[in-house]
Amino acid sequence: MASFYGFEPKSRLFLGTAQYPSPAILAEAVKASGVEIVTVSLRREAGEGGAGQAFWSLIRDLGVRVLPNTAGCHGVKEAVTTAQMAREVFGTNWIKLEVIGEDDTLQPDVVGLIEAARILTNDGFEVFPYTTEDLVVGGRLLDAGCEVLMPWGAPIGSGRGLNNVYGLRSMRAHFPGIPLVVDAGIGLPSHAAQAMELGYDAILLNTAVAKAGDPVRMAQAFAQAIEAGRDAFEAQPIEARDMAAPSTPVMGKAFLS
């Protein structure tokens, strides 16, 4: 089982907690799918004190690990400050680091990401960086102290699936021992299964479940697809080929004419 900074979840589905019809449905989705890690946005979901605590205690009651995120941060300083606030509010060194570089695609500012990752790991954080499939950036993030990489499948919330399968496959091959999580852009369970078949260790998603007509069933569907994809990867799939290869051997067949 893959280890994320020493934690080995049985479930390879990580779930975001935003945009659900209600916290009750979020809780049901988490329970039904067996999710053990949820991400929480400090900026948009958690208030300090007062009634803001109510949402936080609903999350805490789920009994799962919380991976706070810096969603919506556009600069290094903003992301670092948000991470530090998250550590205080949620009492964890884990941080999903997002430094957004462009508003239409919400793609990561990888230069700022590397810098913020270095600052945070030096400060004792265990960083889960939201990055692209760029191998050089991935290497720099590891140099900066990250022990997990989370490349995007497609822009956040777009539901497009794996935009660059080649890039993600290269990344898997390039970082064989590093836990890799496809984060963002997943729309369908088949997208998640595809990433797992490539050998990815987990999938982080939010919108595809939260905005589904029935989030609870969709969370279950993703859990099943992710398990199937992982099994397929471990079972070593066959290689695709151009020509047919009869499943019943022709050689040695009796001539009955």
Add this chain to the structure above:
Amino acid sequence: MPHASIQSRSNPPLRVGIVGAGVVGLACAVELLGRGDEVEIFERGDTAGAKACSWWAGGMLAPWCEGESAEEPVVRLGQEAAAWWERHVEGVVRKGTLVVAPSRDRAELRRFASRTSHLVEIEAEAIAALEPDLAGRFGKALFFESEGHLDPRLALAGLAAKVVALGGRIHYGREVAPEDVAADAVLDCRGLAAREALPDLRGVKGEMLLLRTRDVTLSRPIRLLHPRIPLYIVPRADGIFMVGATMIEGGDRSAVTARSMLELLGGAYALHPAFGEAQIVEIGVDARPAFPDNLPRLTRRGRVIHVNGFYRHGFLLSPAMARLAADALLDPASIPERLHDVAA
């Protein structure tokens, strides 16, 4: 138990105390007075609704649109709202809701349509016929013909006047605990102020603004779908437009953030550039009281019934919940376990 049998009951009138003169307290009062009960309302503010989050509401009576993200009881029970409001206050507009999206976010429109009902898909020409000022701005829209809207502040004032006209009494500037009210039964309609009695109640922050411009005319609420900043604009009298509303977990009601303001203004500007020249008349922030399932609930404790958790559906669901609360005063066993089981 059928609704009619309760209305024509032979029971002696009850003396009911209501705490809170927001939309929920006032709707309950009107419902009870209509059934012949005696009603006394205690409100901490100086006017009806001014200290309630209903003061900042959009006032959309849009059960089908809400079906996009809300559970089935909201859609079903919300359908009685428009007729109820028309019966009790002036100024209910029944011109439907228009849902639009920028062309590059057309997928949002398809998603919205697939989650909702009672709509027609219309194109540029029909959009221009409904809202001439939006002509040429959107190629496709969803039109929810049967929906309506009202001005919340006028509706609250109208309802308060109706309470008095029906013989009810409203005591302003009186902050009382429900258990201290001398009456046969008490409805606690305080919203988030009742949090100590209702531990799973939470606040969901909402921010809105009022703009004034004479350069745009709209006849009905417009919902602009956007993957990050969905918003709605509701026209009111005298060139006023309500733009709302954010939904942020966390009950902080102290101020609007710059980001939220940026998003609301950006959305209004995207709907029509003339909003860029509009005056900002008012900026509002409050927290909506909500239970974990985001559905309202009746909770009985002795002679007090808490009516709470209306989330973003105060004007939409207070008519149905007032009916259920009035039923519950006569027959506590009628309190539904889940709103899913309640007949409209």
